Amino acid sequence: MNQSKSESTHMTSPLLVHFIGAGPGDPELITVKGQRLLKEADIVIYTGSLVPKALITGLGATIYNSAGLSLDEVFAIILQGYNSGKKVVRLHTGDPSIYGAINEQIALLNEHDIPFQVIPGVSSATATAAALQTELTLPEISQTVIFTRRTGRTPVPEKESLDLLASHQATMMIFLSVGMIKEVVDDLRKGGYPENTPVAVVEKVSWPEERKIRGTLATIAELVTEAQITKTALIAVGRVLTEAPPPVLSKLYDSTFTHGYRKGVEPQ
Structure with missing residues (x-):
């Protein structure tokens, strides 16, 4: 049976560990890409009580709460999952680049030659x-x-x-x-x-x-x-x-301001 192009690409794509920003709390504020990767995951390690339960409910993955885990314990789960050919997601609150403690995890991934990708999230x-x-x-x-x-x-x-x-x-x-x-x-x-x-x-x-x-x-x-x-x-x-109107308006929509998409008009 012939495989479709999308199926072939999916099967040959490299296995990656994904760090995903869950957003600030509203489960709808995760990115579309982050939500898709969550649904595809075999293992999800999420950050304690600050990740909305709706994001980890109904998944087919094995779920781990990292609230009580050390860095070594978190990495052991990632390493075992990756070596078993499983899709691992590390789900962080907000955007993982801001107080996300991901650099120490990334250092261990690099040390073990494990490829990864960071998916940004909505910051608090x-x-x-x-x-x-x-x-x-x-x-x-x-x-x-x-x-x-x-x-x-x-x-x-x-x-x-x-x-x-x-x-x-x-x-x-x-x-x-x-x-x-x-x-x-x-x-x-x-x-x-x-x-x-x-x-x-x-x-x-x-x-x-x-x-x-x-x-x-x-x-x-x-x-x-x-x-x-x-x-x-x-x-x-x-x-x-301040809740008062701004004293100075942006130039972007100022009718007297000329830019690459609009010629300004002389003030009356």
Whole structure:
């Protein structure tokens, strides 16, 4: 029997280990490619309670929860699966490139000559911007976004301390730090953000239980403490978060601005 071209290509394609970003929590925010690879997988190792159960329900794969596993234990599952000719998926929250701890796994894959591919996902940072219904960059307000965290059990390089980063007055998306909200506010003040700087905290963004708290540098610590938000939340900081219309509009759709697809008209 003749094989179709697609069947032949599929059968001869190399076996890869896939790192997949599951997105921030809403199971529909995984990429189409990531969802397809999940359905095709023989083994799925997922990241604890932060991966929505809907993504791993009904799969034909053997499922492992990595929450209680060490790096060596996770890799042992990957290695055994790959050597057995099985399709292995490592399912991470958000986008695996941001605080995803994938480099240490990649180093082991390279050491054992195991080919792999990383499939990006929707980060909780961009999902937070969507939940707050805003851009993270605005003309003449901020053209830079800083993804960072406050030092804690995991140290941060001295040159990347919050107060030094805050001196740029750019938009900041602060991960893994809401449990230290008072210290975060102190650092941001020390760095020079004014007291009226808009700050928002979004807990469990895109989950059914998502909560959004808006305030300013002067009020946010008290609001977050009252709400008893201590984890699984992202702190957004910057003038882009103001709910007022932007003072300067983008050039892209400005009728007086000429670009490669449109000739601008003289202002009246």
